Structure formats: structure tokens, C-alpha cells
Amino acid sequence: MKHPAFLAFLVSLLWFLFGLSGPLLVWWLAAEGVANPVLLPAPNQVAASVLELFGDGSLATDIMASLRRVFTGFFIASTLAVPLALLMACFLPLRRLFLPLVTVLRPIPPIAWIPLAILWFGLGDKPSYFITALAAFFPIFLNAFAGAADVDPRHVYAARFLGAGRWRMVRHIYLMSALPHIWTGLRIGLGQSWMAVVTAELIAAQSGLGYMIQANRINLETRHVLTGMIVIGVLGALMTTALGWCEKFILPWKHQRQ
Amino acid sequence: MTANRRFEAGQRLRDIAAGRLRRHCATGAVALDDISVSFFSDRSVTVVSGVSLTILPGEFVTFLGPSGCGKTTLLNLIGGMIRPTTGKVHIDGALVTEPTPVCNIVFQQHSLFGWMRAIDNVAFGPRAMGHPDPRGEAMRFLRLVGLDNHADAYPAALSGGMQQRVAIARALATAPSVLLMDEPFGALDAQTRSIMQEELLKLRRDIAPTVIFVTHDVDEALLLSDRIFVMRAMPGGLKEEITLDGEFRHETDVLRNGKYRKLRQHILTQIREETLKVFNRPDGGR
Ligand SMILES: Nc1ncnc2c1ncn2[C@@H]1O[C@H](COP(=O)(O)OP(=O)(O)O)[C@@H](O)[C@H]1O
Ligand SMILES: [Mg+2]
Numbered sequence: 242m243k244h245p246a247f248l249a250f251l252v253s254l255l256w257f258l259f260g261l262s263g264p265l266l267v268w269w270l271a272a273e274g275v276a277n278p279v280l281l282p283a284p285n286q287v288a289a290s291v292l293e294l295f296g297d298g299s300l301a302t303d304i305m306a307s308l309r310r311v312f313t314g315f316f317i318a319s320t321l322a323v324p325l326a327l328l329m330a331c332f333l334p335l336r337r338l339f340l341p342l343v344t345v346l347r348p349i350p351p352i353a354w355i356p357l358a359i360l361w362f363g364l365g366d367k368p369s370y371f372i373t374a375l376a377a378f379f380p381i382f383l384n385a386f387a388g389a390a391d392v393d394p395r396h397v398y399a400a401r402f403l404g405a406g407r408w409r410m411v412r413h414i415y416l417m418s419a420l421p422h423i424w425t426g427l428r429i430g431l432g433q434s435w436m437a438v439v440t441a442e443l444i445a446a447q448s449g450l451g452y453m454i455q456a457n458r459i460n461l462e463t464r465h466v467l468t469g470m471i472v473i474g475v476l477g478a479l480m481t482t483a484l485g486w487c488e489k490f491i492l493p494w495k496h497q498r499q
Numbered sequence: 500m501t502a503n504r505r506f507e508a509g510q511r512l513r514d515i516a517a518g519r520l521r522r523h524c525a526t527g528a529v530a531l532d533d534i535s536v537s538f539f540s541d542r543s544v545t546v547v548s549g550v551s552l553t554i555l556p557g558e559f560v561t562f563l564g565p566s567g568c569g570k571t572t573l574l575n576l577i578g579g580m581i582r583p584t585t586g587k588v589h590i591d592g593a594l595v596t597e598p599t600p601v602c603n604i605v606f607q608q609h610s611l612f613g614w615m616r617a618i619d620n621v622a623f624g625p626r627a628m629g630h631p632d633p634r635g636e637a638m639r640f641l642r643l644v645g646l647d648n649h650a651d652a653y654p655a656a657l658s659g660g661m662q663q664r665v666a667i668a669r670a671l672a673t674a675p676s677v678l679l680m681d682e683p684f685g686a687l688d689a690q691t692r693s694i695m696q697e698e699l700l701k702l703r704r705d706i707a708p709t710v711i712f713v714t715h716d717v718d719e720a721l722l723l724s725d726r727i728f729v730m731r732a733m734p735g736g737l738k739e740e741i742t743l744d745g746e747f748r749h750e751t752d753v754l755r756n757g758k759y760r761k762l763r764q765h766i767l768t769q770i771r772e773e774t775l776k777v778f779n780r781p782d783g784g785r
Contacts, residue, residue: 393610398578399669401598403627403669414612420614495655
């Protein structure tokens with residue numbers, strides 16, 4: 242019995258690892274050349290660091306702290322951004338009311354909010370929730386708004402001829418025809434949130450991957466810093482891949498086989 | 500049938516009362532009263548002017564004319580999608596101001612909700628109208644257009660002809676008094692189009708809303724219609740009215756019919772005149 246999908250997965254995984262092996266080799270040679278583990282530890286030293294940090298449980302704790310902050314912020318951002326975007330796309334008065342604020346707030350990078358976040362929320366989880374939510378909000382909001390504003394007028398007319406009231410129109414026409422855009426926004430938003438959590442933790446937290454990197458930098462434990470960076474990269478890539486797999490459940494009509 | 504014959508509503512009503520016409524609908528009377536439409540976006544463009552007409556319940560009326568003569572604009576007016584600059588549209592005595600389930604529409608293509616399966620597209624109306632069994636009702640209409648075995652397909656997985664059949668089922672599922680069709684078969688290949696025309700006529704034996712049909716295809720208009728309005732262009736309006744009472748509907752080989760050929764030639768000449776008007780204007784008829 243054949244498993245074409247599984248085989249295809251295996252092949253693409255092999256290619257993926259193969260693609261990484263070149264840079265890994267370059268890193269190894271460079272580390273040999275530099276011969277200074279504070280400036281550039283070798284891959285085997287970092288591998289040892291990964292085992293060490295996993296072994297004492299600290300890495301798992303940091304990962305969980307960062308993930309919690311990202312998903313909480315991301316959740317807050319999506320529950321605010323999607324409804325707000327849809328309502329603004331559907332109802333002109335709301336659009337007029339909120340668009341100026343959104344336009345002015347959007348160019349401010351999340352990192353610029355960190356001082357305020359610390360003043361308002363102190364240190365710990367709360368300022369990080371604030372920052373991760375902020376980072377995810379704009380990609381989600383802007384994509385959802387563009388999607389809903391771009392709804393095909395024929396769909397709106399058809400729905401009105403079919404007797405749809407306001408709620409049905411927002412829920413089944415605007416939301417659903419914007420869903421591919423919203424999905425894009427969610428994916429970008431999660432990525433932004435993941436990057437922002439590290440920034441927030443560098444400054445405003447006492448745990449998490451960002452904090453771990455910062456603490457180890459001060460102790461000149463560069464191999465731990467690299468471990469932190471690699472974990473961030475791998476987890477970010479895993480999130481992206483997982484979302485890619487979810488897509489056929491979120492947007493089934495884009496994936497139906499004939 | 501005579502070209503330019505003034506339509507006599509009184510006679511038609513007597514025919515209906517006497518049961519001489521097959522259709523016997525109580526609703527779906529459409530009245531346009533001195534309609535004009537101008538768009539002020541650029542220079543003030545008058546797209547339609549001085550249109551008055553009455554359509555009887557259950558009638559199949561076609562607007563026939565070249566691209567850009569205002570056919571879609573007229574349909575949008577009747578559906579309430581746009582408001583006339585002057586004049587009024589009434590359906591069954593009620594002023595039309597916005598799209599409501601009194602009418603429904605079939606567009607040329609791609610108007611199905613792509614994120615819903617065929618059955619949910621058709622059930623959308625019954626659901627919105629509070630029907631007790633929307634899926635059952637949707638199935639009934641899908642069966643009517645011969646697509647009950649494709650109920651679970653998403654629109655993208657259906658052929659163009661199938662999509663239009665679903666669109667027709669969706670439009671009929673709320674029992675509109677007036678069905679608007681804007682070149683509904685215009686994007687289909689000739690064979691599919693001809694089958695769809697027959698199917699539409701068959702459907703109308705069971706469900707007989709007033710149909711207002713838009714096309715630039717003379718044969719299609721002659722085959723389907725009770726009445727044809729040949730349109731003039733720039734500004735759009737009615738050039739000529741031709742009453743057929745569906746007399747070519749059941750002919751197997753219309754092109755052998757001398758009367759058909761003469762009428763067809765006459766209409767083609769009329770349309771060509773109007774097409775040249777659009778063609779020769781400075782913006783090339785965009
Ligand atoms: N919203 C609009 N603004 C300006 N001009 C328009 C608008 N809608 C239609 N028109 C113009 O009105 C004319 C008639 O359009 P339309 O009714 O779509 O023609 P048809 O359906 O017969 O091809 C065209 O010349 C078109 O450019
Ligand atoms: Mg048109």
C-alpha cells in the first residue's frame with residue numbers, strides 16, 4: 242500500500258533539512274575559524290546547551306511563558322480586530338469614527354509602546370500581553386477590513402434579494418467573503434506577535450525566551466543566547482506550518498477537489 | 500406579432516381573465532414611469548431617459564440591445580439596486596426603493612456565494628425568510644434544476660452552466676414575483692446556452708414569476724420572450740416594442756420559419772444602428 246501524501250511530506254522534509262545543512266556547515270567552519278565561544282559558539286556547543294537547558298527544565302518554562310503571552314495577546318487582538326474591521330467595513334458612520342484613530346496609531350511600532358506598557362502594567366505578563374496584542378492587532382485588522390470592504394456588490398445584492406437582515410449580512414456575507422483575507426491577517430498577526438513577545442521580554446519581563454536571551458547575554462553565555470534564538474526560529478516556523486495545515490479546515494471551499 | 504404594435508394592456512388582461520394565456524399569476528406587475536438615470540461622477544452622463552412601460556404578472560419580457568445601451572441599468576432600477584434620477588418604479592403598486600425579496604436576480608456569472616456549498620447557496624433565502632425546512636426546500640429547487648446530486652459541491656467545483664442553474668435555483672427558492680436575469684447565459688458556450696434556454700422555459704411552466712431578461716443575443720430574445728424591447732443607445736431608452744407571446748418557444752427549427760427570419764433581420768438592423776452610435780462616440784463605448 243502506498244502513502245503518496247506521507248511520501249511527499251517525507252521528501253519535502255528531507256529537502257528542508259538538506260537546505261539547512263549548508264548554512265550549518267558554514268556556521269561550523271566559521272566557529273572553527275573564530276575559535277572563541279563567546280563570539281561564536283560552534284553548533285555542537287549550542288546542541289549541548291539545548292540539552293542542558295531542556296534538562297534543567299528552564300527552557301520549557303521559558304517557552305511556555307512566551308507562548309502563553311503570544312497566544313493571550315493574539316487572542317485579545319483577533320477578538321477585537323475582526324469584529325471591529327467588519328463593522329467598520331459595513332457601517333459608514335463607524336468607519337468615519339474609527340478610521341482616523343487607526344490610521345494614526347498604525348505606524349507606531351509595538352516597541353515604542355513598551356515604556357507606557359511598563360508604566361501602566363508593571364513588569365511580568367501584563368505588559369507583554371499588551372505588546373503582543375498590539376503587534377497582532379494591525380495586520381489582522383487591516384486585512385479583515387480590506388477583505389470586508391472588497392466584498393463583491395453582487396453578493397450583497399443577492400443576499401438582500403434573498404431577505405438577509407443586517408446580522409445575516411455581516412455574519413454570512415461580509416465575514417465569509419473576507420475570511421481568506423482575515424486568515425492571511427491572522428497568520429501575519431501571529432508572526433508579528435511572536436516577534437513582539439521577544440522584544441517585550443527583553444525589557445519588560447522576568448521570564449520567557451526574550452528574557453532568557455537578555456540574561457545570558459549579560460553573563461556572556463553566548464551558546465545559551467543562540468539556543469534561545471534557534472528555539473524562537475523553530476517555534477515560529479512550526480506555527481506557520483501548523484497554520485498552513487489548518488487552512489483547509491478554515492477555508493474548505495478553496496481546497497475542494499473536483 | 501407586429502413590430503411597433505402598441506401593447507394593449509386591456510386586451511392582455513381580458514385574455515388572462517378568460518384563461519387564454521397559460522400564466523395566471525396574481526403578482527409581479529412592474530411599472531416604470533418616465534424613468535431617467537444620470538450619473539454625475541464625471542460629466543453628467545444621462546444613461547437612460549424617458550422610459551415608461553408596464554409589465555404584466557407572469558410576462559417574460561426581454562431588453563435587447565448592444566453593450567452600453569443601459570440594459571443593466573434598467574434591471575438595476577427595477578431591482579432597487581439604483582434609484583432613478585427622475586421617475587418611479589412600482590412593483591404590484593409598491594414603490595421600489597431597495598432590493599427586497601419581491602424580486603430576485605441572476606447575474607451573468609460568479610455571483611454564487613463561493614464559500615457555501617450549492618445546497619447552502621439555495622437554502623440561504625429560505626433560511627433568511629424563516630422557512631421551517633430550508634434544506635428540504637433547497638433540495639426541492641436543486642432537483643428542479645437537475646443538480647440534487649451536486650448539492651454538496653462548492654461553486655468552484657461546478658461548471659459555468661451548473662453554476663448558473665444553482666443561481667437560478669437560489670433565485671427561485673424565495674418565490675420572487677419578479678425574476679431579473681442579466682445576460683444569465685452570456686458566459687456559456689453555445690450548446691450549453693441553448694440547453695439552459697430550454698430548461699428556463701420548462702421551469703417557467705411550474706413556477707411563473709414575471710421574468711425580465713437582458714441579452715444582446717437576438718435569437719435568445721426571440722426564442723424566450725412574450726415581449727421584446729429593442730433598446731436605443733445614448734441615452735438608453737426603448738426604441739421598439741415587439742410582442743410575440745412566446746410564439747417561437749416551441750418551434751424545433753426556427754430558422755426555417757420565414758416570419759422568424761424576417762423579424763430577426765429587422766431587429767439586427769435596428770441593433771446595428773444603435774451599436775454604431777455607441778461605437779462612434781468619443782470614448783468608444785466604454
Ligand atoms: N455607476 C456608473 N457611473 C457612470 N456611468 C455608468 C455607471 N453605470 C453604468 N454607466 C454607464 O451607463 C451606460 C449603460 O451601462 P449598462 O446599463 O451597464 O449597459 P448594458 O448593460 O446595456 O451594457 C454605459 O455607457 C456605462 O458606461
Ligand atoms: Mg450589462
